[in-house]
Amino acid sequence: MLASIEKKKTNEKHLNNMKKYILSIAVASLLYTKTEACAWSDPDYDYFNLFTQSIIKDKSYLPFLHNYSSRFYTDFNASQIPNENIESWREFFGNELSYSETDYLVNTISMNDLNALKKGTPNNQLLNKLGTGFYARYREAIDYLIEAKYLEPYMRINYVERPDSFYYRENENDKNATQLDYNKTVSALISLYNAAKNPEIKQRYGYQLVRFNHYMRNYDAAVKAFKTYVHPIKLKGAPYYMALDQLAGAQRGLQLWNEANWNFFQVFINSKSRKESSFVSMKLSDSASFNNLLKRAGTNEEKNMVYFLLGYEDYTNPIPMMEKMYEIDPDSEILKVMAARSINELERNYLPTYYYASKDSDKTSDKKNSAETAQGTEIKKKELSFWQKIVLFFKNLFGGKKSDKAEDKSAQSNDELFENPDRIPTYIKNNAYYYDQDENQKDFLDDLEKFTSKTKEKSKDEYWQIADAYLKFLKKDYQQSSKILAEIKTTNPEYLEEIKRMKVLNDIVSQPKIDAEYENHLMKNYAEYFIEKPIPEKDSTEAGKYDYYGKVPSTAEFLKDVLANRYFLQGEDGKSFLMNNTLSDLQYNPNSSLVKSVEQFYRKPDKTEFEKQIIAKNLNNVGNIEAFFVNIYGDRAMKMADFDKAKMYYQKAQKFSGIPRDNYERYNPKTGNYEKLVYNGEIYDGFNNIPNLVFGHNVWESFQSSDAESMKAEDYSAFTFIKSKMNKLELADALIQLKKIGNGKDLKASKANQLIGNVLYNTSILGYYRHLFVMDVDNSNGGKYDFWTTEKETPYQYYYKNFAYTTFIEPDNFDLSLNYYQKALNLSNDREQKARILFQMASAEQGKYYQYETKHPGNIDYADPKWSEKNDAHEKQMAQLKNQKYRNYFILLKSQYSDTKTAKELMGSCSYFEYFMRR
Template sequence: MKKLILLVLIAFYGQSKACAWYEPDYEYFNVFTQNLIPNKAYQPFLLTYSSPFYEDENAILDENIEAWQKFFNNDLNYEETRALVTLVDIKHLNNIKSGKLSHPLFQKTGVRFYTKYKEAMDYLIQAKYMEPYMRIQYQENPDSFYYPSDSSEKNATQLNYAKTIAALKSLYNAAKNPEIKLRYGYQMVRFNHYSRKFAASVNDFKKYVEPLKKDTPIYWYALDQKAGAERGLLLFNEANYDFFQVFMHSRNKKKSAYNSMKFSNNSEFESLVKMAKNAEEKNVAYFLLAYNKFNNPVSIMEKMLQNNANSDILKVLAARSINELERSYLPIYVTCGKDCKTKDKRLPLYNASLQMAEGNSEDYTVELGKFIAKARAKSDDDYWKMADAYIQFLYKDYAKSLMILNQIKTNDSQYLEEIKKLKMLNDIVSQPKITEKFEVEMITKYGQFFTAKPKEQQNYWENGNSTTDFIRDILANRYFLQGEDGKSFLMNNQLSDLQYNPNSELVKKVEAFYKKNNKNPFEKYIAENLNNVGNTDAFFNVIYGDFAMRNAQFAKAKEHYQAATNFTGIPRTVYHWNEESRTSSMMKFDKNQYDGFKNISNLIFGHNIWESFGSAANESMKAENTKDFPFIKNSMTKLELANAAIQLENTGKGNSEIAAKANQLLGNLLYNTSLLGYYRHVFVMDVTNENGPKFNGGYGETDFHYYYKNFSYNSFIEPDNFDLALNYYQKALAKNNDREEQARILFQMASAEQGKYYQAESENSEEISYSDSNYEAKMKAREAREDAFKNSKFRNNFALLKSKYADTKTVKSLRNSCSYFEYYMRK
């Protein structure tokens, strides 16, 4: 039963993982290069939250292959050696042994290669014969949650034990070269371990491997197998110590050795410290103690510093600590919410709530800085200077950071690159104001970071973050503080992102930058984010025209729409998603599809049959009688719509029933394009009325406190002015003598009143916590207050319908189609 449950869970979580692109390591910039640590073999143990081990792009070379390459006197290069040891099939080795050259590698070396390295080649034949079987046989525990692996997989028990061991001993005794002899010893230890003959494995190590101890990777590989056998014998302390030795001395076995060590508490690590034979062994034990979060890393580093100020593993722990600290200073997105009261808005900004170090005191940032200073005093290693320079950069002591960087004299290419980067960051971040002069200096001195075309705003958990991204955030912040909102916006966004949050004031500032003449080289770099909307002037004019229409400024809207006839549609990215290629392209609108400018139905002047945004227009909306207004076409562009609105407004100035109808149609237009209307998307840079952040109230967070980053993630539209629609309805009501039409107009007015209520409710909502002991009573009291407030100010037209028009066919029909209205009429 347990297995069945697990299988279901694996299936469920397996699918979830396939769809989840969230990566914690992409939540900060990783500006400090952790890989500065001198001993690259420790790279897997640098800080990462996205995977069990840190993986660097530059893989560590395989020490076993390097040992073979050295054994072959570099007659083969590294890749050729790797191919010989791991890829070339055993049949080709047997062929060269008999004088046949069946593989391209041997066709290059000739038969002489076998003759020259006969012992080694014979060993490789034996090793390749055994390799497919070199895994331990799975033995299921009755209480195990896991199913056994594929039963067809080979394992060591499928080899004839006596015959194999005898062959290995014979080959061991016959081998003249100590290196080859050691490798046969390794094969015996491994074969016994995987055959579950654990005592024999330990004994063979002592008898055949230990006497030949050499400073060679294969010795530590054999010790790794011995430690596994000791675990099989339940000799846990002995196994831990041997795995610990493998961790210390083997370059490629560090991860597996770490995973094989079983520690459950502080005391087990302390036993390792006691067994340590020298200062560096003690430091490695201390590192493991801190790595497993059993203690504050700074206090552990203090002990390690006393042991050996030049310890490689100490630098690994320092790099992890700096990286952890950086996550609190340099997250990829900084916000403090709508109640932001932070006075200091210059990035980088320390956020203690982001400090993830387990067990660290609140002043961890200060502790680490003090420790780095101590390390510099005890060691001349440039690593500590680099670390100190970076810490000072985080502390915003840019002068001190630069001073330290200028003191470092090195020829190390990685250090030189880091120094160059940190000097640039200090230079940019220390600027109190980004002037035009500095912009020119910046792109001249640091052009390598600004040569590539600014990338499209993207999901950072998919694409990661670079130093350039960090610089762009800093500059976006500085421009924001300087009031240069156009530049600030374009540092983090493309022009098309304005569609998600068409803030009228920001749009003006972005356009002002767009129209600026004689842009300097850096401003031209920023302006590259202005070219993804088709015709840029048309894009701006559509936004302005939409604002004017929402505010009933129809003549002004017409002017903007006349300048927007080259509009190519609201720019939308379409993703073609599959595991092989995650590509994207711009949406191509059908010739009859609404694209943000054309193909607007005359139903935009109609009224609701029922409220359903997901239904087709002719199912949710009903057309009004527009026979007296031939300029209202079945399908219109925004320019034609503005023209129609102007003519309706002119007609509405009279006193006839046609004037009444003209005002009613304008009221319908404004209501239908409000947040509550079926055509709510038409004047807010959207292509459909499908639900989304824009249509979730429109009264949320509008302010950006540091920069305009992730602008499209904060989708927002400015609140509707329902009084505009009400004013037109009021004119229509006053000029119409038909009670049925009056009832219809009053109902539309009641709907607009409801919009005003929603706005007032949003602004005055009272939050009541679920944890409140009087939650239910307080909720009832709040609902009563809201009902009283609603009925006193926002139910005037419903009251008129109930008191004076209850007998009309319109009201009776509305009672059948609107359950809320029916409820009100029955009260």
């Protein structure tokens, strides 16, 4: 059985490692593949976007803002990007139509409707409004639109399937250019071109000629058409760049790489709606491509754009490229895009939605320690009012001596709270696990702040002041950030919204301690950020945006995280926990100290309105709350073998209504289905229906099998108070009676101590009933059954968000079961019983080894070329230690009891024991 235990532990380790490995590969791949709505994870849901990138004024650059889940930023409405072709048509029509009406006329109205207008019998609502005189005034334009709408369905290149093509495409009936009569189409377009009098309309016909030849793969003819019909007309509006885009595509087909890149580059600069497509069309895979563009760049705008493209592709540190752009034009829109991307990159590492590092981690973060904070980035403290200083003085004067306990967080001064390096926001290098990290990544906050401060003095756009204020917020210089915000004068609605949000952030994050007075301030001034409102169906606003990834992180959620962190640092763990979790979540990590803190908040008589409406609402339905708490306390007392205390708690827990698993389903081997958990009075519910097999011993190691298969009952005939099924109160009472009997000196006392030892072992992390005292419904595997533990007060470093992701249960004390087994061994004269007891002791001793092993990992870097050699050496060292210090009872069993029937039976059921006995 010990072999089975070791094998189970190794397999679970390998399984967990494999899960993590597969997860990391799967998630990392999202960086390179455009994430569709059905995907299960989106890295852009792992930050709060407090600095709204999209406030840039030139919306044509929206696709080039920063994100990870797709190549281009997509969190905007496509209609926000202006279309220069529609703007050009609107101007052509003398602004008689609105933008939307022009778009409808150009892109939606059918060719038949336009022909009806031409005949003087319009039947379309918009065309009726315009009247037949509209055609008379704009005859050439309407005739062109009729021809364009005729051609449009065919204006796509003919896809040619290659024999070795990776993707399978079914036969498609889509129209393409090859389905038009080439000579007839070209002849018609040339004729219309020659007949047109208006230069812009002529150029549009030229565009159609270039596009048609391009899609026919007549690349030389496309180039010639541009030179003949587009370029000679000295207009460089929307039609010109639409044609230039097609010319560049034809040049790509002719493998004229540099010419194609340059023309796509011109489209990128001059077109508003084609920036994304032209960027994709450019092939900028090496430094030579950029150098060629830079050599040809004749204007400051062109040079600026080249530097932007270079900075866009290489993002380890954007500042050097931004400096070059600043030298050319400190007021350029594209420089603001780079700044937005840079701020977003910093925000993801300063303000992630979850801090993964724990206090025991060797890779906690690259956050500055308190000494570095003092010497480097100084934390600007919030100024206290004169009255607050007086109150604080008297609190310190009469508040008694400050506690000498390092853990007494409530006694911290304002300065201590401000200087805590774990005070959010704080920098976490390579925080995200889902995309490849560049080893050269650095915290460029200081450099970007200097750059922004410099640029805001040169540029007239308030954008740079807002950016500067935000960077000072990240640096915890809240006073200066607030000062900058107060001085900004703007009427831009997006800027005003950002300024409003940042003022709230500065106020809350700069508060030294969150006390009752400040909680009242939050409810009075910022209730909108904390009181959840019902989300209307099909609401597409930020507040109600849901999809397969869950809810988009919001400013309100960030503020809740900040407050959870503040309560955590202040020692108010119960409030910190309830900011991010519900009461029922305690079942997943029923740590005694945390549960006690939550209970203290629950019983607090004078809660503030903030505590009532925001925190206490998470005291969700767990049935009888009093019974919920005392059941957890009773469980811990049982784990500590304090049966009298456990009984006292369990007497108050008899109204416990079951572990709250409303949406829990588990596999039923009898039906082969996953079925909703229903406490029907027969199954274990966290308090009732514990079988007497908990006093027995396991015959083989299988948590998935029924207890009747895995466990064997002892002889309980001498202990009539042990019932076939018990609740926890009855179990505690039975253990108390066994403990009294165990104080005797006879064989019955020996058996009583053995049964107590069995219960303690069977309910430990290694036992079949490992779930009884850790608020679990069954023994199926999970984080509660990892041997991971912490030397710290808590494994959490910032707050209790994602509570169930980290084990937070006090570890087993295997010495407790060993002590009872030792008493049983000393009082017994029965060699068979002694053999069984020694094997149970060997099993508990193995638990002590697992705990030691987990606390002393090899920590060998996989990148180490001698990893295999070092890992083998570490495993050899641990095996040697195990045999020297954690095989005492195995050795005793082998040396003195190998001839017993029990030992021989164990050899038949435990392969490792058989191997050990035959060595």
